[in-house]
Amino acid sequence: MGGDHGPSVTLPACRSFLDRHPDAELVLVGQAQALAPAEHWERCQLVHATEVVLMDDPVEIALRKKRDSSMRVAIQQVKRVDGVAAADACISAGNTGALMAVARYLLKTLDGIDRPAIASVMPNQFDGYTTMLDLGANVDCTAEHLLQFALMGSALVAAVDGKPQPTVGLLNIGEEAIKGNEIIKRAGELLRAAGQAGLINFHGNVEGNDIFKGTTDLVVCDGFVGNVALKTAEGLAAMLSNFIKQEFTRSPYAKLAALIAMPVLKHFKQRVDHRRYNGAALLGLRGLVFKSHGSADAYAFENALNRAYDASRNRLLDRVHERILATLQAREGSAGGSGEPREVVGSHQAA
């Protein structure tokens, strides 16, 4: 029901997704009338919900008032009761703040995770993706949170991009370890120790331009910085795309040039098409939840479905959990010796 366009986008995307994945099953959650077109689809179950969380509804409304919203009922589908859930992953194009709050309330966080984070990908110069988190769920992060993001993000890249040991960069304002504020410096120590303990593949500090250089598979940052970086990139891309359009329509000659350059420009456009990498993961919850961009069209929304499908097939939830448990165990092991549970990973380094 969510997003700027609702079922007019999500239903065609679901139809196409089912056609392309003969082993996939969908559970569609929403108002009866909206779901009617999907009534006789194979491998598709309809679950009715009477309410809809609006894109501008405050979190409180989604959390306390609309108890039969499609968002809430959809999240409920992935809640495991006695190890079993009705669905493996939940995908929504709705209100991000509400989705995070309701998911956190219904699903709870995994052991060892203080706060869930939002992870998404940006394109890089190798025509690959750089995964980044947190993108806005947490505006104040401790060094410990940043370590948790690194663990969760590594599990995500391993599951979705098939890289077992993704490289991790800590977003900073210089490569040297002495750069940054106190939290970032401390996070650098924790990440370095986790790398030495074999829990992650830590590269070191990276800067904003490294996101697009593809210096590391994963970039870790607090949600404030991540959100500003994401929106700055979106804003620059929109401006440049507008400028190119303006230049190629400025005069009859420019229009002719556009016609001739069309195949080249089209290929360029495809290469940087943000719809191709739609679908952010809400990590750290006891269930898989993915967020599509609200403005997604059917092609973009189908890609969010694909990402959720890959993540669940590749056991993302278990992978996140395993990485967190390994870290907690490393911590306990070293705590026995040092009585300093916080320094875990650090003391492992010396072991």
Next chain:
Amino acid sequence: MGGDHGPSVTLPACRSFLDRHPDAELVLVGQAQALAPAEHWERCQLVHATEVVLMDDPVEIALRKKRDSSMRVAIQQVKRVDGVAAADACISAGNTGALMAVARYLLKTLDGIDRPAIASVMPNQFDGYTTMLDLGANVDCTAEHLLQFALMGSALVAAVDGKPQPTVGLLNIGEEAIKGNEIIKRAGELLRAAGQAGLINFHGNVEGNDIFKGTTDLVVCDGFVGNVALKTAEGLAAMLSNFIKQEFTRSPYAKLAALIAMPVLKHFKQRVDHRRYNGAALLGLRGLVFKSHGSADAYAFENALNRAYDASRNRLLDRVHERILATLQAREGSAGGSGEPREVVGSHQAA
């Protein structure tokens, strides 16, 4: 002497600058041999310095060891003794960290300014500029620092871009006043109060994409976030520019299309040419210091000279000082009544 190319870039830029500004005088500071080509230039004075701060010299070296560096001697030229200085502004393409540290040490900060900040401009969709600060001088800022940045940045835009009451945006992760971390929320209150007291023209919160949308003339943020945003934008621009080059050389047809589209692509390139807006201002010091990008060519370096020239002709230093003094006075005025000096600007609002 500074930058990636040294005098091979700075001297031609200075020559061209002198030719274009018949009323301008230059003081060139550097090693005797390097400055020799400028020996007989009119309106040009040479000041010799035996040492050079290297681009990778630690701040400590620049500050404590190289006491006769061109950087240090150049900054010394703008230091006012009994109200008189040898030069109105200092421009360097050298090591940013060293420049800031030496400038701060030699010139000191203005009354009412805790920390200097680095301000620069980004292009926006109106083919204008959005000024942004801080871009990396301060990795931990209080709300009070962000207010000082807003005051200094407003003075800069007023002096250089001729807008007497530039609009100010506070960089945040949402437009609503309740967004962001505690420091940002508190900064929002201070800026709102300063706006109501007529000290700045406060627009409200802006997001990363607003930099390029040109929503406000000025965007205020802490140096960590500003540096990440700047470098993210630089990285994306570099990647896109590479992709365009690759696409237009991919095949014989693409190369032909490039030839035909050349005038259009050239105009596009000029529009987003970052050399046009080279020259960051170090604000909050008792003297004007401008920083050129280290990789600047002669055209870019000349633009940094132009910005410094405009700033000094338009009394940037006095303007910054006046705005700070007005704020301090507003604060004292209201402090007399309320005994709450911190709430100054806030209580003015009620006055």
